Amino acid sequence: MRRILVAGNWKLNGSTETIKELLKGILAGISDAKADVAVCAPYIYIPLVQDILAGTEVGYGSQSISENDSGAFTGEISGPMLNDFACKYAIVGHSERRSLFCEKDTDTANKFAAARKHGLTPILCVGELLEEREQGITEEVVSRQLDAVIELEGVEALADAVIAYEPVWAIGTGKTASPQQAQDVHAFIRGKIAKLNAEVAEKVQILYGGSVNGGNADELFAMPDIDGGLIGGASLKAEDFLAICKAG
Ligand code: PGA
Numbered sequence: 354m355r356r357i358l359v360a361g362n363w364k365l366n367g368s369t370e371t372i373k374e375l376l377k378g379i380l381a382g383i384s385d386a387k388a389d390v391a392v393c394a395p396y397i398y399i400p401l402v403q404d405i406l407a408g409t410e411v412g413y414g415s416q417s418i419s420e421n422d423s424g425a426f427t428g429e430i431s432g433p434m435l436n437d438f439a440c441k442y443a444i445v446g447h448s449e450r451r452s453l454f455c456e457k458d459t460d461t462a463n464k465f466a467a468a469r470k471h472g473l474t475p476i477l478c479v480g481e482l483l484e485e486r487e488q489g490i491t492e493e494v495v496s497r498q499l500d501a502v503i504e505l506e507g508v509e510a511l512a513d514a515v516i517a518y519e520p521v522w523a524i525g526t527g528k529t530a531s532p533q534q535a536q537d538v539h540a541f542i543r544g545k546i547a548k549l550n551a552e553v554a555e556k557v558q559i560l561y562g563g564s565v566n567g568g569n570a571d572e573l574f575a576m577p578d579i580d581g582g583l584i585g586g587a588s589l590k591a592e593d594f595l596a597i598c599k600a601g
Contacts, residue, residue: 357388357581358558358580359386359598360442360517360581367395373405376405379594380406383411386599393413393443394413414476416443416447418431419431432468435473443468444478446498448521462501469510469514478517478562479542481495481522512552518538518562520563526564529573535573535576565597567587
């Protein structure tokens with residue numbers, strides 16, 4: 354049985370004050386969570402998150418990672434730096450990185466490799482744009498995004514990774530994919546992996562992301578191939594986030 358993972362993606366949000374408050378709220382209500390829980394913080398707050406979460410069951414990580422370990426890459430943060438602060442996860446290939454920061458499939462694959470090289474669990478985001486769904490090429494798009502990683506790292510690498518299916522049209526829009534729409538793509542992803550390695554397909558956690566909230570998480574997480582969620586907006590309020598952590 355795969356465990357449910359609920360990971361918060363805070364994006365470009367938070368301050369020392371609000372993060373202290375948010376984590377205090379999460380820790381106060383986490384004991385009856387059904388899921389494994391993690392938060393992905395802006396880089397600069399990771400030391401604060403580490404201090405507060407040390408010795409708790411809540412994991413934490415970053416929202417991206419450099420492909421490089423060190424050198425002349427102004428503004429970047431590397432795997433060894435994230436190790437220095439005991440991060441467990443690194444999101445790679447979030448649609449906002451792909452669209453706003455021009456990250457290509459190969460960049461995402463290199464970041465995925467960098468995370469694994471340093472013992473971090475990559476949370477690999479894949480998902481189609483609205484026009485791609487309307488053109489009926491969702492599976493093609495998701496396949497291409499996965500293939501970049503599989504070609505570089507091999508399918509076995511997915512066994513220690515997390516995949517997040519996030520239809521771009523559902524992110525931050527309040528338009529969640531229906532549980533069946535999400536399940537169909539999750540089943541496609543698992544089936545694609547199973548053709549290469551059945552054991553890896555059985556093991557890999559596939560999260561759904563895109564306007565998940567306390568009201569829809571139960572139904573989504575009840576689907577056979579949905580193993581939790583990557584949560585943006587609703588991860589910024591302890592009460593909303595906890596409602597999702599208790600779902601499933
Ligand atoms: P959302 O974001 O929950 O605000 O839609 C999800 C994400 O971008 O990971």
